[in-house]
Amino acid sequence: xxxxxxxxxxxxxxxxxxxxxxxxxxxxxxxxxxxxxxxxxxxxxxxxxxxxxxxxxxxxxxxxxxxxxxxxxxxxxxxxxxxxxxxxxxxxxxxxxxxxxxxxxxxxxxxxxxxxxxxxxxxxxxxxxxxxxxxxxxxxxxxxxxxxxxxxxxxxxxxxxxxxxxxxxxxxxxxxxxxxxxxxxxxxxxxxxxxxxxxxxxxxxxxxxxxxxxxxxxxxxxxxxx
Numbered sequence: 001x002x003x004x005x006x007x008x009x010x011x012x013x014x015x016x017x018x019x020x021x022x023x024x025x026x027x028x029x030x031x032x033x034x035x036x037x038x039x040x041x042x043x044x045x046x047x048x049x050x051x052x053x054x055x056x057x058x059x060x061x062x063x064x065x066x067x068x069x070x071x072x073x074x075x076x077x078x079x080x081x082x083x084x085x086x087x088x089x090x091x092x093x094x095x096x097x098x099x100x101x102x103x104x105x106x107x108x109x110x111x112x113x114x115x116x117x118x119x120x121x122x123x124x125x126x127x128x129x130x131x132x133x134x135x136x137x138x139x140x141x142x143x144x145x146x147x148x149x150x151x152x153x154x155x156x157x158x159x160x161x162x163x164x165x166x167x168x169x170x171x172x173x174x175x176x177x178x179x180x181x182x183x184x185x186x187x188x189x190x191x192x193x194x195x196x197x198x199x200x201x202x203x204x205x206x207x208x209x210x211x212x213x214x215x216x217x218x219x220x221x222x223x224x225x226x
Contacts, residue, residue: 019141
């Protein structure tokens with residue numbers, strides 16, 4: 001029996017969040033990792049996102065901490081603030097360079113790259129990986145209007161998987177929907193921001209948000225001591 005291909009996941013956090021939000025579901029990252037580990041020889045699983053460093057509280061931080069301790073290689077950087085020509089304050093948090101460098105460095109050690117993104121800027125990266133003998137699968141969707149995946153990226157990929165097809169395998173159970181609605185929206189990659197009423201609420205609310213929103217259960221204090 002042939003050995004399974006050596007593969008690596010590259011998750012563009014901002015892009016894939018926008019995709020799943022448009023489709024109305026959330027990824028259970030525990031399920032996602034288990035699914036790919038069961039079918040391929042998974043070498044690495046990367047997750048890329050930018051962070052607002054001076055933000056008082058961000059609901060994405062518990063997710064990042066969990067991913068970092070549970071099989072994912074998390075890559076972050078602070079967002080950059082700038083003022084455009086109209087005087088509007090804007091935030092930039094592009095992670096394309098970081099993802100590209102990691103993919104190129106890992107190319108001699110993998111047979112299959114799975115890119116969770118629909119960003120057309122990755123087309124040259126996909127072509128470069130293919131020239132190195134790496135098969136590339138792009139995961140995004142054409143089920144939205146307009147499609148979340150750029151046509152040029154989809155054409156360049158060896159395989160395209162519509163993430164809708166993966167919902168039964170990697171989607172978070174609908175029964176775990178968040179009961180409390182977030183008070184505001186924000187964050188460099190569109191993550192909902194919870195606004196605690198007092199500092200004492202932050203730790204428990206971070207756990208609830210993480211468990212309900214992403215399908216991840218954090219251990220209790222008693223479990224942590226075992």
